[in-house]
Amino acid sequence: xxxxxLVKECLKGRPSAQKELYQQFAGPMxxxxxxxxxxxxxxxxxxxxxxxxxxxxxxxxKFQGELGGWLRRIxxxxxxxxxxxxxxxxxxxxxxxxxxxxxxxxxxxxxxxxARELADLVRQLPPGYQTIFNxxxxxxxxxxxxxxxLGIKESTSRSQxxxxxxxxxxxxEQKNNDVKKTVYAK
Amino acid sequence: xxxxxxxxxxxxxxxxxxxxxAPVWERVQEQIRQKKDRxxxxxxxxLLGLLLAGGIWWxxxxxxxxxxxxxxxxxxxxxxxxxxxxxxxxxxxxxxxNNSPIEQNAATLQNHVERVDQTNTSISILPGSGKGSPEIRxxxxxxxxxxxxxKINTIIKEPVQLKETKPAExxxxxxxxxxxxxxxxxxxxxxxxxxxxxxxxxxxxxPDKMIQVPNEMEKNNPVRLSEQQTQEIQFKPIVKxxxxxxxxxxxxxxxxxxxxxxxxxxxxxxxxxxxxLFAGNKIADAVRIVDSVQPPFIYNNAASKESKTIQNNxxxxxxxxxxxxxxxxxxxxxxxxxxxLSYNSTxxxxxxxxxxxQGTTNGALYYTSYSTKQQEYLNxxxxxxxxxxxxxxxxxxxxxxxxxxxxxxxxxxxxxxxxNHTSQMYFYNRNAFNRTQLFPAIGVEYALLKDxxxxxxxxxxxxxxxxxxxxxDEHLYVGSLKVQWLFLKN
Numbered sequence: 001x002x003x004x005x006l007v008k009e010c011l012k013g014r015p016s017a018q019k020e021l022y023q024q025f026a027g028p029m030x031x032x033x034x035x036x037x038x039x040x041x042x043x044x045x046x047x048x049x050x051x052x053x054x055x056x057x058x059x060x061x062k063f064q065g066e067l068g069g070w071l072r073r074i075x076x077x078x079x080x081x082x083x084x085x086x087x088x089x090x091x092x093x094x095x096x097x098x099x100x101x102x103x104x105x106x107x108x109x110x111x112x113x114x115a116r117e118l119a120d121l122v123r124q125l126p127p128g129y130q131t132i133f134n135x136x137x138x139x140x141x142x143x144x145x146x147x148x149x150l151g152i153k154e155s156t157s158r159s160q161x162x163x164x165x166x167x168x169x170x171x172x173e174q175k176n177n178d179v180k181k182t183v184y185a186k
Numbered sequence: 187x188x189x190x191x192x193x194x195x196x197x198x199x200x201x202x203x204x205x206x207x208a209p210v211w212e213r214v215q216e217q218i219r220q221k222k223d224r225x226x227x228x229x230x231x232x233l234l235g236l237l238l239a240g241g242i243w244w245x246x247x248x249x250x251x252x253x254x255x256x257x258x259x260x261x262x263x264x265x266x267x268x269x270x271x272x273x274x275x276x277x278x279x280x281x282x283x284n285n286s287p288i289e290q291n292a293a294t295l296q297n298h299v300e301r302v303d304q305t306n307t308s309i310s311i312l313p314g315s316g317k318g319s320p321e322i323r324x325x326x327x328x329x330x331x332x333x334x335x336x337k338i339n340t341i342i343k344e345p346v347q348l349k350e351t352k353p354a355e356x357x358x359x360x361x362x363x364x365x366x367x368x369x370x371x372x373x374x375x376x377x378x379x380x381x382x383x384x385x386x387x388x389x390x391x392x393p394d395k396m397i398q399v400p401n402e403m404e405k406n407n408p409v410r411l412s413e414q415q416t417q418e419i420q421f422k423p424i425v426k427x428x429x430x431x432x433x434x435x436x437x438x439x440x441x442x443x444x445x446x447x448x449x450x451x452x453x454x455x456x457x458x459x460x461x462x463l464f465a466g467n468k469i470a471d472a473v474r475i476v477d478s479v480q481p482p483f484i485y486n487n488a489a490s491k492e493s494k495t496i497q498n499n500x501x502x503x504x505x506x507x508x509x510x511x512x513x514x515x516x517x518x519x520x521x522x523x524x525x526x527l528s529y530n531s532t533x534x535x536x537x538x539x540x541x542x543x544q545g546t547t548n549g550a551l552y553y554t555s556y557s558t559k560q561q562e563y564l565n566x567x568x569x570x571x572x573x574x575x576x577x578x579x580x581x582x583x584x585x586x587x588x589x590x591x592x593x594x595x596x597x598x599x600x601x602x603x604x605x606n607h608t609s610q611m612y613f614y615n616r617n618a619f620n621r622t623q624l625f626p627a628i629g630v631e632y633a634l635l636k637d638x639x640x641x642x643x644x645x646x647x648x649x650x651x652x653x654x655x656x657x658x659d660e661h662l663y664v665g666s667l668k669v670q671w672l673f674l675k676n
Contacts, residue, residue: 008658008659011459011659012658012659013659015215018215018218019211022211022214026205026206026210026211027203027204027205027206028203030204030205030206031199031202031203031204034202034204035199035202043204044206044207044210047206047210048210048213048214048217051210051214052214052217052218052221055214055218056218056221056222059459108190108191110194111194111195111198113198114201115198115199115200115201115202116202118195118198118199118202119199119202136192137191137192137195137196138195138196138199140196165191169191
């Protein structure tokens, strides 16, 4: 069943169509939630909340653009709201300016790792950095938009992103070196 | 170089695909069900509450209507000192004169007699000073007992006096009468049988006199009325305090009869997805978007196709309506109307040769083309409608009411097009529609003119039955300005 027909069936309230839509998109959507959280349980909570929103507001989907894009946007919004109201993430969402020295990486290491490994590295970033990195590097929002979404200054978003990027590149390089050492050792 | 890193990260992240655990879907289902139930309750509870309250009032009033006041007998012999009230009585008198069912009931009630003891007593029930409960003046009976049993504000012994009261705020709902009580018509319990005693009702009737005594009061405190004394009974419109107990409750003669009139409305109608009154979008069937959105959520506008939105169009109705007061505030109405609903939708080029769609052929087919010339098609629906409505007067002093009801509409004729997804075509099929539609309706109305015979107000209706049989969840709705003109005798 194509997405158009699937949505129409869901709008009629058919549970089988709803389940099919869930099964088609649950995996990719969980990946999004996973990148924004520190635990799989939190990711699944966001996924659940996001899908409830999806089914209750499906009539608002105007068939403009791909269904996946619409779902993705809902999941990202749900994830941000979840982080904002969750105490575990809130302290780091204040995005204080730290004095960390940012090394400019004009060149960056090659991403040889698996997607899951990269996602786990991103999840090791402090929550504030993690959110901004996801919004900018993966979702493609600019810093003005991120500022509005998170309620911070554009400049804060910019500087936090630079730090998160630097950290991540550092970790990726480390990881690549570890792999090299293992290969040489063999 | 910076963008290259982000691009690599983005591409890598696209490869990430995780599988959620099984309980997530179960929890999603459970939450959807709970939230939908809550939504339904929010929509339907007020309507059900209103209908239930109307029903209770109706049942209560049906019981009270067995005791009919007939003021036309009493008005003929008004003492000169009571003329202050006569003007207010004119209306109820005129109404009563034309009321043969009331007279019939009165004749039946004439057989009942009132239990009267040997103590001389007179009663005057006057409007309450502040909170709506009446004040009762008595002589010769245990007033404290009456007050206690009947929840009356004040009972003052002695003397019986006429009091000038404020003009009735709503003559339709008020009877103010000063009832002479003559010797030869004195009530006696000599004629009371056991059966009659059991059937004692709130209002006693005798020709040329009328006494209205609260039900509980007369059962528990037999009242004697002297031959020389005058009964003065005045009533206010039933107000909240009174309605809570059977102190003084009156039937209002003609006011409770059916009133007939014309009803008409004009407005707009359309179609939308979902039965929810206030949600749903207005997307036509023929929308198939093949556009894609890439992160970061920038729509490829050049490739995207605009959805074809249904445009609202003209709607009107005309017919007959009947209204009946259930109480001071509740009115029931029903009618029969012709209704015209329409909306525009965008279609492609008409095919002049019959094309098979769903095993049938029909000449009135249209492409749903995005690239070729498009045109507006007027979908028209002709209904015969039976609306049933409960009206509630919100303010006591102003004829402003809210209403809620259900309208059963039978589709008589339509030229509306159905959409076939397989062939991507619009086509006409007379069997494609659910011909019986149910429209819950809500509205506000205000009665104009001196006799409140012209009622106007906005109304909104939305069908809970999908109008196509093909499983589509599209529903018709109509918003209009309603006008009703009742035939009232002056």
